[in-house]
Amino acid sequence: MVKKNHSITTKTTLKPIADRMTKDYGIYPLLNPHLVPSIFNACQYWVLHFNRTNTWCSLLSEHDIIKSIYYFDMIIYYKSLYGNPLNEQLGCVYYTQLVNSVDNYLNGSSIMVADLKNGHAHTMFAILTTLDCAKVRRVLNFEQLLIPGCESEYCEWSTFKKILGNKIGCDFNKLCKNP
Numbered sequence: 001m002v003k004k005n006h007s008i009t010t011k012t013t014l015k016p017i018a019d020r021m022t023k024d025y026g027i028y029p030l031l032n033p034h035l036v037p038s039i040f041n042a043c044q045y046w047v048l049h050f051n052r053t054n055t056w057c058s059l060l061s062e063h064d065i066i067k068s069i070y071y072f073d074m075i076i077y078y079k080s081l082y083g084n085p086l087n088e089q090l091g092c093v094y095y096t097q098l099v100n101s102v103d104n105y106l107n108g109s110s111i112m113v114a115d116l117k118n119g120h121a122h123t124m125f126a127i128l129t130t131l132d133c134a135k136v137r138r139v140l141n142f143e144q145l146l147i148p149g150c151e152s153e154y155c156e157w158s159t160f161k162k163i164l165g166n167k168i169g170c171d172f173n174k175l176c177k178n179p
Contacts, residue, residue: 010034013071017064025059040068080125091130092170094123099161099168106157130167 014033022031042056043065060068077083094117101115117123132148147155149163161168 009071009074013067013074017060017067020061020064021059036064036068037071040065040072076125080122081129086175087126087129088132089130089167089170089175090126091128092167092175093172094127095130095164096168096170099164102157131163 010033014036017036018031018033021027021036039056039059043053043060046052046055047057057065074083079087081087097115097117101110101112104110105113128145146153147160147163150156150159155163
């Protein structure tokens with residue numbers, strides 16, 4: 001499914017950009033559409049590090065930049081968010097470990113309050129997708145997010161566990177059909 005949607009996204013976003021650049025800049029042989037993300041990334045790099053738009057960005061129109069952002073959003077959607085049903089279950093291992101560690105602390109069998117392991121966007125995507133937090137981008141911008149089912153940003157532990165429901169206690173090997 002991811003590969004199919006990637007192909008469609010490439011045809012509808014990257015190919016028109018590559019075709020326009022090929023025509024406008026007289027590129028021969030034709031510019032490979034798969035190079036457009038690299039051009040866009042180089043554009044971002046030069047803007048971010050040198051505050052310059054007159055390098056790689058000058059090759060892209062405003063419309064090309066918008067389509068490139070859309071392309072990356074779709075890649076993330078299908079690889080890490082709701083575009084693949086498995087993604088909604090990937091956070092199960094994380095939440096199982098979290099719930100077990102907090103329960104161990106609460107029942108006095110551990111001095112560690114919680115075992116939290118994450119730090120990269122893709123980890124956060126899986127965790128938030130499992131929680132059904134549709135506003136993942138907001139969270140990555142460090143804005144507060146109300147967990148669906150919680151009455152406030154501070155969710156009662158018992159309520160949080162009910163919200164997780166069958167998203168704790170999973171067998172990851174079985175989920176992924178590993179031997």
